[in-house]
Amino acid sequence: xxxxxxxxxxxxxxxxxxxxxxxxxxxxxxxxxxxxxxxxxxxxxxxxxxxxxxxxxxxxxxxxxxxxxxxxxxxxxxxxxxxxxxxxxxxxxxxxxxxxxxxxxxxx
Numbered sequence: 001x002x003x004x005x006x007x008x009x010x011x012x013x014x015x016x017x018x019x020x021x022x023x024x025x026x027x028x029x030x031x032x033x034x035x036x037x038x039x040x041x042x043x044x045x046x047x048x049x050x051x052x053x054x055x056x057x058x059x060x061x062x063x064x065x066x067x068x069x070x071x072x073x074x075x076x077x078x079x080x081x082x083x084x085x086x087x088x089x090x091x092x093x094x095x096x097x098x099x100x101x102x103x104x105x106x107x108x
Contacts, residue, residue, distance in 0.1 A: 033060025
């Protein structure tokens with residue numbers, strides 16, 4: 001499962017946002033079932049940021065959001081994400097070293 005959140009961050013707010021996002025990644029990636037995460041910034045539009053976190057399952061994602069410290073630090077950050085697109089996605093294909101692997105859809 002993928003969590004994909006897009007943010008618009010003013011250049012003056014970028015250092016504080018980076019600190020908050022780093023803490024969010026630390027907390028989320030420490031959870032059982034979290035496969036890793038990344039924060040990126042657009043090279044074309046420097047005020048556009050994206051946070052992507054991978055989880056083994058929807059259940060792992062939901063468990064990762066349960067601890068108090070996550071609700072205190074991560075949930076407020078996620079609530080600032082752009083809401084005009086979906087933020088959670090199921091993984092249907094992944095690829096490593098030139099080989100793809102298909103996954104069964106949760107919607108099927």
